[in-house]
Amino acid sequence: MKGTRSFIRLSLILGMLLYAVPQLPIGKGFTLPTLFAVSWLVFALILVAAHLYDVIGVDEAVREEQRRVGRMRKWQMEERLRGTRRMLAAKK
Numbered sequence: 001m002k003g004t005r006s007f008i009r010l011s012l013i014l015g016m017l018l019y020a021v022p023q024l025p026i027g028k029g030f031t032l033p034t035l036f037a038v039s040w041l042v043f044a045l046i047l048v049a050a051h052l053y054d055v056i057g058v059d060e061a062v063r064e065e066q067r068r069v070g071r072m073r074k075w076q077m078e079e080r081l082r083g084t085r086r087m088l089a090a091k092k
Contacts, residue, residue: 010051017044 024037053059 006051006054010055013047
C-alpha cells in the first residue's frame with residue numbers, strides 16, 4: 001500500500017514536470033523568474049528522488065540488514081556469556 005501511494009505520487013510529479021518544464025522561463029538571463037524556475041526544478045527533483053527511494057525499497061533493505069547485524073551481535077554476546085559460564089563452571 002505504501003509503495004503504491006509513492007508510485008502514484010511519483011507519476012503525478014513526473015506528469016507535472018513534463019507539463020511545466022517547457023513553460024519555465026529558463027535561459028533568459030539571471031532574473032527573478034529564472035531563479036524561481038531553478039528553485040522549483042530543484043524542489044521537484046528532490047521529491048522525485050524521495051519517492052524513487054521509497055518505490056525501489058532501499059529503506060526496507062537497510063532495515064533488513066540492520067536486523068541481521070543485530071541478530072549477529074546478540075548471538076555473539078550469548079556465545080561470550082556461555083563461554084564465561086563454562087569457564088566459571090570448570091573452575092569450581
